[in-house]
Amino acid sequence: MRFVVIGAAGQLGRDLTPLLPGEVIPVGRPAVDLTQPEGLSALLDEHQPDAVINCAAYNFVDKAEAEPDAAFAVNAWGVRALARECARRDCLLMHFSTDFVFGLDAHRATPYLPTDAPGPVSVYGMSKLTGEYAVRTECPKHFVIRTCGLYGVWGSGGKGTNFVETMLKLAGQGKPLKVVGDQTCTPSFTKDIAAVAVGLLKSDRYGLYHATNTGAVTWHDFARAIFDLAGIKADLSPTTSAAYNAPARRPPYSVLDCTGLTAAGVAAPRDWRTALTEYLSDRNSRSAA
Numbered sequence: 001m002r003f004v005v006i007g008a009a010g011q012l013g014r015d016l017t018p019l020l021p022g023e024v025i026p027v028g029r030p031a032v033d034l035t036q037p038e039g040l041s042a043l044l045d046e047h048q049p050d051a052v053i054n055c056a057a058y059n060f061v062d063k064a065e066a067e068p069d070a071a072f073a074v075n076a077w078g079v080r081a082l083a084r085e086c087a088r089r090d091c092l093l094m095h096f097s098t099d100f101v102f103g104l105d106a107h108r109a110t111p112y113l114p115t116d117a118p119g120p121v122s123v124y125g126m127s128k129l130t131g132e133y134a135v136r137t138e139c140p141k142h143f144v145i146r147t148c149g150l151y152g153v154w155g156s157g158g159k160g161t162n163f164v165e166t167m168l169k170l171a172g173q174g175k176p177l178k179v180v181g182d183q184t185c186t187p188s189f190t191k192d193i194a195a196v197a198v199g200l201l202k203s204d205r206y207g208l209y210h211a212t213n214t215g216a217v218t219w220h221d222f223a224r225a226i227f228d229l230a231g232i233k234a235d236l237s238p239t240t241s242a243a244y245n246a247p248a249r250r251p252p253y254s255v256l257d258c259t260g261l262t263a264a265g266v267a268a269p270r271d272w273r274t275a276l277t278e279y280l281s282d283r284n285s286r287s288a289a
């Protein structure tokens with residue numbers, strides 16, 4: 001099988017690309033830009049892939065509130081163009097989305113199934129949901145995988161960091177840290193989400209899936225776990241989303257039910273704490289190398 005991976009230099013793209021079973025053509029900007037659909041057609045004509053894996057996204061959740069056109073250009077309209085190009089070639093499209101397609105239900109306290117009605121509360125969430133719909137309506141052979149709070153050893157491409165790295169950096173500066181304790185989700189290791197993606201590619205059960213590490217945690221408790229596991233003393237305390245006052249609203253609860261993976265013969269990823277432990281070990285080995 002021949003794969004084209006778009007956004008191959010991002011966190012997830014870096015972990016997924018080496019695992020793909022076949023010939024792999026990793027592409028990133030400027031060679032391909034999702035906001036330039038004519039380039040997508042030329043790219044697929046050149047490489048004639050059996051599957052396109054789209055790891056690219058506009059991921060600036062807060063900035064998107066001020067520049068919705070930029071977020072939609074990549075996450076919605078660029079993805080729609082890609083889905084149409086894939087469909088025209090009978091090519092499989094694997095695309096990634098987010099727990100931020102949820103959030104409208106402020107009282108939710110049980111994990112969301114893929115069949116639950118979405119309700120985003122941010123421009124980013126709306127742009128990603130539009131992209132999901134585009135893939136699902138335009139491209140029959142598709143996997144759409146919703147995931148959450150990604151951290152990968154390669155750091156976060158365009159953003160230049162991830163939550164774990166940000167916490168470690170701020171703790172290193174010795175400043176008091178306030179982290180929201182009223183948003184519950186499941187931060188996930190890109191290595192584990194990459195393994196799920198590869199598992200799904202072995203099946204032809206196309207559709208919408210949820211894939212995160214297992215369990216649920218607030219961002220404050222996740223930060224606490226980072227410091228405990230890393231053996232760092234940090235001046236950490238919880239705050240509220242209202243006090244933190246980020247430009248974009250976030251879901252108070254966005255845990256995803258991943259049991260749908262088993263129908264496709266794919267095991268749900270391990271629990272978040274075990275994954276975090278391995279991430280910390282992997283990043284330390286990498287920085288020591």
Ligand SMILES: NC(=O)c1ccc[n+]([C@@H]2O[C@H](COP(=O)([O-])OP(=O)(O)OC[C@H]3O[C@@H](n4cnc5c(N)ncnc54)[C@H](OP(=O)(O)O)[C@@H]3O)[C@@H](O)[C@H]2O)c1
Pocket residue numbers: 006007008009010011012013028029032033034035054055056057058059074078095096097098099128147148149150151155156157158159
């Ligand atoms: N990060 C999270 O916490 C999180 C949570 C839930 C879901 N997701 C989803 O998971 C997927 C992977 O996320 P990630 O964390 O691996 O992302 P990432 O590290 O931010 O990487 C995104 C990649 O997309 C590329 N990109 C951005 N705009 C592009 C454009 N117009 N055309 C082509 N490439 C473009 C970036 O390239 P440059 O390096 O050139 O900017 C970068 O390589 C995305 O669909 C994301 O929405 C992420």
